[in-house]
Amino acid sequence: MKRVAIIGPVFLMIISAAAVAAGFQLLLIPNQLLSSGVSGVAMVIGYLSEWNIGWLYFALNVPILLWGYRILGKRFIVLSIVTVLSVAFFLQVIPVIKMTDDRLLASVFGGVLVGLGTTVTLRYGGSSGGFDIIASIISRYRDLPIGLLTVLLNTFVVAILGYLKNDWNAALYSMLSIYLTGKIIDAVYTPHHKITAFIVTNHTQELASKLLKLPRGVTIIKTRGAFTSEERDMLMTVTTRYELAELRKTIIEIDSKAFVNIVQTIDVIGEFRRR
Numbered sequence: 682m683k684r685v686a687i688i689g690p691v692f693l694m695i696i697s698a699a700a701v702a703a704g705f706q707l708l709l710i711p712n713q714l715l716s717s718g719v720s721g722v723a724m725v726i727g728y729l730s731e732w733n734i735g736w737l738y739f740a741l742n743v744p745i746l747l748w749g750y751r752i753l754g755k756r757f758i759v760l761s762i763v764t765v766l767s768v769a770f771f772l773q774v775i776p777v778i779k780m781t782d783d784r785l786l787a788s789v790f791g792g793v794l795v796g797l798g799t800t801v802t803l804r805y806g807g808s809s810g811g812f813d814i815i816a817s818i819i820s821r822y823r824d825l826p827i828g829l830l831t832v833l834l835n836t837f838v839v840a841i842l843g844y845l846k847n848d849w850n851a852a853l854y855s856m857l858s859i860y861l862t863g864k865i866i867d868a869v870y871t872p873h874h875k876i877t878a879f880i881v882t883n884h885t886q887e888l889a890s891k892l893l894k895l896p897r898g899v900t901i902i903k904t905r906g907a908f909t910s911e912e913r914d915m916l917m918t919v920t921t922r923y924e925l926a927e928l929r930k931t932i933i934e935i936d937s938k939a940f941v942n943i944v945q946t947i948d949v950i951g952e953f954r955r956r
Contacts, residue, residue, distance in 0.1 A: 690805045698767030700798030708791030711779035715855035718811030735772030742810040749814045760807025792858035796865025806926030875946040882939040885914040
């Protein structure tokens with residue numbers, strides 16, 4: 682059953698990787714623009730050295746994925762590895778074709794295409810590697826917002842492109858592309874990096890025990906239905922968006938009839954397990 686359960690997400694990681702690679706090869710790279718994260722670093726190095734951007738993207742992601750393996754969860758990193766390998770592969774298969782000479786169009790549609798591909802990977806429990814993983818790891822050791830860290834890292838990379846190539850138009854168009862990628866992810870996936878799940882279930886102890894192994898703290902709240910007057914337990918847990926797919930999978934496996942309400946969490950005051 683576990684093997685079957687992972688086949689679907691792996692297939693989606695590969696499809697989304699193809700979309701990301703297409704955005705790179707058809708829109709961003711031909712116009713010397715950047716994407717967000719480690720792919721942007723690979724592009725800067727590739728533009729300056731003429732090295733293969735696909736292999737640079739893979740090489741730069743390897744140490745980050747190894748770093749995150751024990752910290753962010755094995756399933757998340759394994760699916761991220763599948764995505765990174767697939768993006769690197771498709772960057773070798775899809776030729777660089779300049780679909781448009783208009784940098785504005787390239788930045789807009791390139792950002793949207795990369796954003797859609799990245800959203801699918803996040804929605805089903807993985808990522809395309811890079812700065813999201815770095816920022817998430819740092820935030821677990823320091824009380825810093827992931828969004829701010831990601832923006833700062835991306836801004837630094839774009840500034841390097843503008844300075845070294847003396848092409849600030851490309852840098853500004855790249856910022857537009859990165860912004861649109863982020864907006865797509867926020868609109869389709871979730872704009873908050875922490876979420877709170879309220880789970881009404883008849884399998885309290887089994888589900889609570891499983892959630893504690895994720896590991897996440899769980900609060901059990903006694904509830905009573907207004908219509909049936911039936912008493913049931915409600916579990917409340919706070920987690921990150923990177924662990925949302927794993928949480929959803931765990932709940933369905935234990936109690937497919939559970940009622941789950943997932944809400945956005947702006948901040949957490951008090952005890953919150955970061956690692």
